[in-house]
Amino acid sequence: MEVFGCEIRRPLTVLSGAAFSKGNGLHGVKIRSAWLSLPGSDSFLELLEYSETAPRTRPRVNEPGWGHLSFAVPDIHQTCVQIIGHGGEWQGDITNLGSDTAPFLAIYMRDPEGNILELEQSAS
Incomplete structure (x- = not known):
């Protein structure tokens, strides 16, 4: 939240x-x-x-089935810091999928339970 x-x-x-x-x-x-x-x-x-949970393996980015939740965020760097501060982890690195003049930044992170989150920040 x-x-x-x-x-x-x-x-x-x-x-x-x-x-x-x-x-x-x-x-x-x-x-x-x-x-x-x-x-x-x-x-x-x-x-x-x-109330009762079954053990599971750590989700992988490339396995079949439900993969991840994706969020558009206004500041990808600050959002990453917040995720880490709440017990999350880095999965990848912030990457510019756009251009220098119109950046589109994206990264995969993990929430505190190991689920995969994708963050996206567009130039606009």
Whole structure:
């Protein structure tokens, strides 16, 4: 929320009961759910935390399936500093995919859980 300017759309809610277990196939599931509004959009991001989690390997940039979340940011350097300050990690390096006169900066970072984030900053 602090790094990307998201706001709470629906406060933290605990989801449990037969309907949730039936829907996701996990018996006795209990999930903490929060909805965050994405700046400048009607879309939202739902974050889920399950009471019991299964181990997983660290996501790789080039593996099949869900890959990453991408955010347009006004200052890519400052956003990287904030991600690191919140426990994230560098994945790549800031790269200019545009030109010297019309830069388009991009980088892949990792959030504190190791998920991949793409940051983009355009010249305009």
